[in-house]
Amino acid sequence: MRLRSNEAERKGKPRIQTIVLVSAFVIVMALGWAVASVAAAGQIAPSDYVSLPTAALSTKGISTTFVNVTAVFHEGMAVGVKGYLVTSSGTPVEGATVYMTYYDNAYRTLTATTDRNGYFEALFPINWTGWLPLTLTYFGDDQHQGLKESFSVYGQNPELPPTF
Secondary structure, eight states: OHHHHHHHHHHHSOOHHHHHHHHHHHHHHHHHHHHHHHHHHHOOOOOOOOOOOOOOOOOSSBOEEEEEEEEEEETTEEEEEEEEEEETTSOBOTTOEEEEEEESSSEEEEEEEOOTTSEEEEEEEEEESSEEEEEEEEOOOSSBOOEEEEEEEEOSOTTSOOOO
């Protein structure tokens, strides 16, 4: 009978191995939740996708150009694109909508509006380290001609040596 009572006691008490496994599982889950929470809080919100208009580019007014189109970096990773929209004489084009189209399993288009210096910037929901083919489009208005220009934006952190 003594054997049966010991066996009953063992069945009623959790084994040390079970306690260790359950504790390890709880710790791993808690760490995973903490890492996911920190990662989500540290992300830069990307711009929303839009449809590229089908309207023709304006041929009225002064010609325009994009200058200094480069990657935006966050924590060493390319996360967006920035640049300037100016006239052929270098005057900033203020309040212009710039469409940025790139390919990421499908063509994606984001927009940015230029400030008084002609500066625009958009954050993407992707990051990259190589070359990102990109098409910038400005449809123009009565004072400025529209423009569609292709770029390859290098996503290597400028603080690190290039890898070729």
